[in-house]
Amino acid sequence: MASRRGFLRATLAGAAVAGATPLIARAVTEEEIEAAEREQAELERLAQEEQTLLAAAQAREGALQQQLAVIDRQRFAAVERLRDVNRQLETVELEVFDINASIANLNRALARETDNLGARVRSLYKAGRTSMLETVLSSSSFSEALDRATSLERALAQDLEEIDALRRSRQTVHLRTADLAARLQQMDELRQQAATIESELQRRSQEQQDLIFGVQQEQTSLDANVDAFQAEAAVVGNRILVLRDIRQRELAQLERILALQQAQEQARELARQVAATQGTSVAGVYTWPLWGLITTEFGGCTFGQCPHIGIDIAEDMLAPVVAANDGIVLVADYVVPGNRQASYGMIVVIAHNQNEETLYAHLDDWTSPPPVSPGQFVSRGQVIGYVGLTGWTTGPHLHFEYRVNGVANNPRNVLV
Template identity: 25%
Template sequence: MHFRFLYKRVVAVFLVGLFFASSIIWPDLSYGKSDNEVKLNGVKSSIEAKRKAAKEKIDELKRKEKIEINKLYISQRKLEATKNDIEYCSVKLHTAKSKLTVLESQLSNISYEQNISARRAGERIKQIYKGERISILHLIFAAHDINTFLDRVYYQQRLADHDKKLLQDLRLKTRRLVNAKQDIEYQKNSIVSTIGVMNQKKSQITSSISVSQYMISKLRTDRSTYEAAEKELARQSQSIASMIGKSSRRSSIRTTTDFLRPVSGMISSPFGWRRHPIFGSRSFHSGVDIAGKNRSPIRASNTGEVVFTGWYGGYGKVVIVNHGKYKGTSTSTLYAHLSSTAVSVGQEVKQGQTVGYEGSTGYSTGPHLHFEVRLEGKPTNPLNYIP
């Protein structure tokens, strides 16, 4: 729309200029052809200069729009990376909380043992200092022989050593108590730090979402960008068809089992003509959209060979699997808008094997799987093949 508006303005300026130029040229026709030719060539040169300037301006706008689309892709990728960071922080937070629970349990046990040790030591001290133990003289006169006396002295010494050991244990457990408290404080600080990181990540996500929403709004109103995107997707679709065709001709795979649903969820957008969820115009939907939980495992619909993995324009992250001949026809499946892939090119996959994880990369308004079934490289309705 911006291009058309600019073009109309250029044409309008040209027409106005031509109108005024004609008012100068036509009265001079009777004075000779050569002067009029000079003036017409001058007008033509002026028009060509304006057309060149308009084209340069349109090319500049196209370049800026391409840059903005690339920024949208970058924003989406950063958003995915930020979500992964938040998941990592959540794991760290859970781990810190678990350690804190263990330390609190240890602190409670140490405190209990400390109280028992203190009470026992106190009882021993009372016995010593209140004279409840048998005195040395009493031990001497009460003993029937020297062996009895020595035995009593030995056991008395054992009791004293035991008291000393209790006091040492008390001091050791006290130190353990202090260390445990320090560990708990460290864990608390770590949790606070983790929460701070998570809040920063949330702010980054909010900012990324705002940028993405702005870019989506711009794409909806910019018809030329929409047309370029649709043409690019059509070219990519043809490229995929060619890629699959070449792979099918080389492949000796034969598929005999029926296809399974690659992920659980409702069909949010069917196969065929529809109004595009981002651009708002009617376009042909070459697959079905299945709405599931974000990062849900995506299963191979059937046995086959991976012929493509990676970023593919508006499709985002993609996996394409060639299933060889199915009921006599070269068949393949495409899994798009993935958050990440789990297979590589040339790898043979079994039916039900995880090939990637659900996401929202490329031209997407939220987490879902775009799933295609292609016969001889051409899209067909997947609901004719999956339950």
């Protein structure tokens, strides 16, 4: 058993020396995955916190927008009120203008009437009572004289009435002017109040807009933080998936290695049992596994090894390779599990008794993989694989080894 373990170790060591990648380049631990999950959870928690803050900021913006809408409605009402007051002021100012024009006209008419009355009074005063008497006496009759006197008195009374009417009109206009002046002052005060209110509402509106802008800036920052945390969490999540995939592959590979080791142990035990019943093989009972062109003999130098520890036999792709002797299959897999390009590539190892084993390398793995499995009994001449191009090779060929107690021997010593 020790010799067979040594053979397997030697085979794997030869692959490593030849530059094969290790079975597990880097072990991924559960602790590493858990640390990544904690990091992802922390990033998601931070993203959730930022989303909570973002929701609060959005709520604040909504409240501020409502307040701004109220202020804007008040401001628009104040502006409309100011426009209404200005329109009323314009109306009153036009009335004042018209009244001032009326007052000017009344003053001119009153001046004319006053001048006329004065002229008439002065004329009567200069004429004196004699003139009046002469006017009466010069009449053709008493009736005519009376009519003339009455006409003069009536004219004088009419002048006085017109003057009195003009004075009353002017007084009415002056009262109207005073009322309009009071209204003008009141309107001006209302305009100032409306302008003050509109200015204050404009200031409050600007303050609300500034607050809203600040909240929107805060939302932009929070939204960027949420995106950043979520993106980072997604990256960590992808890393977790990769780590879990690697971990699962590693566990599967370990299970595969353990199963292979178990199968090899079972095969070795079976080989011992076969050897106990059939005896130990002797030189000259091994058959050639493949008939073809010998390209490298045992002990020579080749690309990957010097000295060469087997015989290389060139042949066409998928040429059948047979077991050199009866035995139990120990290995039917890549020399480095999962790596078809490493070292010997696809191999089959057969234990023929407690001491002797043979190896068949560079077998095909796609079109016609080995039709045998570990623990299987094979007979001499039974097909155990096909010529391929796996591992390090410059062309289709079989690398054949014969080992005794784990040490490579020249296969020609036993081949017939």
